[in-house]
Amino acid sequence: MPPRRGHDARATGPRDRREAAPHADAVTPRDPAPRAPARRGEEVRLHGLNAVRALFQARPEALRKLYLTQARVPALKPLLAWCVANRVGYRVVEEADLNKLAASAHHEGVVADVLRRPPLTLEAWLAALPAGPALALWLDGVGNPHNFGAILRSAAHFGVAGLLLPQDSPLALSGAAARVAEGGAEAVPLVQAGDSASAFATLRAAGFGLAATLVEGGDNLFAAKLPQRLVYVMGAEGEGMDRNLAKTCDLTLSIPGTGRVESLNVASATAVLLAQWASHRA
16 A cells, blocks of 8 residues: 655654555655754755756665655656655655755655755865876856856756866755756766865866866867867956966966857856767867
8 A cells, every 4th residue: 555645754844745646656755864954055946857866876875865755756766766765855746845845846756955066175185086087177266046047957957077166166956956956956966176276286287288268369169179178267257367367377268159149158168068078088
């Protein structure tokens, strides 16, 4: 017989429907084990089916609470069974509740509170990096969560080894970025790289070339010889690449186009840049 209600974590949240989950035979309600509360900033609220599935595949232990609609129960049966076995609370709720939890209607029927994956230091990232070709992105001023999510998705697709964040960068994973990334957020590590001068020196010592990406004035991306170990330095939305920072890079690159539009946005440009590097490795 299927259970008559979802697993109640006895936490504040939307109204628990306490209805049977069809075909959820493996799910048996249990009282959750007490958990130490996360400190402020340690948790992030994810939404989106692929984002939550990727989290479950990569870091199930990071899951703290799950909310889902009745329609999503069949697709998430393994996750629900894991929640029961590990005493992680979940609730079957109405669509309107998820809209409030996600602060968006684009939640795809599931919301999860999870522990953030702490960023790596540059030294730890380099120590774990295999020898041979490697590609990374330095995100200088990227702040829009949808652009960040699209960059994560492209980075995961092309096998980017890490996203390097400069000193004092406020960029962090959000629910919106994770949804747009479609699972890519769990595939690409974030690296707190520190100040650009020290980080660039460390990267060069590890065999990386640094390529500034300019709207115009750089070498033609499609004619340039790209190093096997490369960091693309991406500029901010709107303002573009900081010219002083560009001068400290080893090469400058631009993506040629028809001129009918001023430029690609940072997420679209990133996808083109990554594809060009990958084509050199094919």
